[in-house]
Amino acid sequence: MTLLPDNPAWTRALAEHATALDEFVMRIESVPDDAWHRERAPGKWSPAALALHVIDSYALCHATLRTGGGGMRLRVAPWKAWVGRTIYFPIMLALGRFPQGAPAPSEVRPDLEAATRLDRATAITTVRQVADNAVAALLATPRSTRFVHAYFGGLSPRMTLRLLGAHTRHHAGGMTVTARSAS
DSSP: OOOOOSOHHHHHHHHHHHHHHHHHHHHHHHSOGGGTTSOSSTTSOOHHHHHHHHHHHHHHHHHHHHHTOOBSOOOSOHHHHHHIIIIIHHHHHHHTOOOTTOOOOGGGOOOHHHHHTOOHHHHHHHHHHHHHHHHHHHHHSOTTOOEEETTTEEEOHHHHHHHHHHHHHHHHHTTOOOOOOOO
16 A cells, blocks of 8 residues: 655645546546547547547556656757756646647557547546556655656656646646537
């Protein structure tokens, strides 16, 4: 059993993450059946693909911490990662906004073929399970461990949890599907 850290910053991060995950699941449940596998707009992932992307993000975090790997391949210069982590990351968390149109790192781009086979119930069960696994791994990870994010570089376990929560909240918004216009 993982013991919860006796630390107000961790307590807030865990609560923030739990709220984001609950919102994400609620949004999955609200997607109309006929829209689950349909692109939201040309070139935009379907809700099923978005769910798979979030699942893949948690799974990567858990697998990385379980195996002792570093995480993602850094895609920016180390100094840019430092600037992003030190200046932009806190602002992004405070505003609750991710940059629009930022490309997903290849490690967590969903397999679009697999997304066509992902049903809503499996998505909900899986996202909860992989999120629980990732959170448990983050809680059990030494605080000196760093998870490498493609754009932010090395993140502490608590920063990684906050990023996962913000990422999940960001994609909950993408689950909103407008009615298909009759043409």
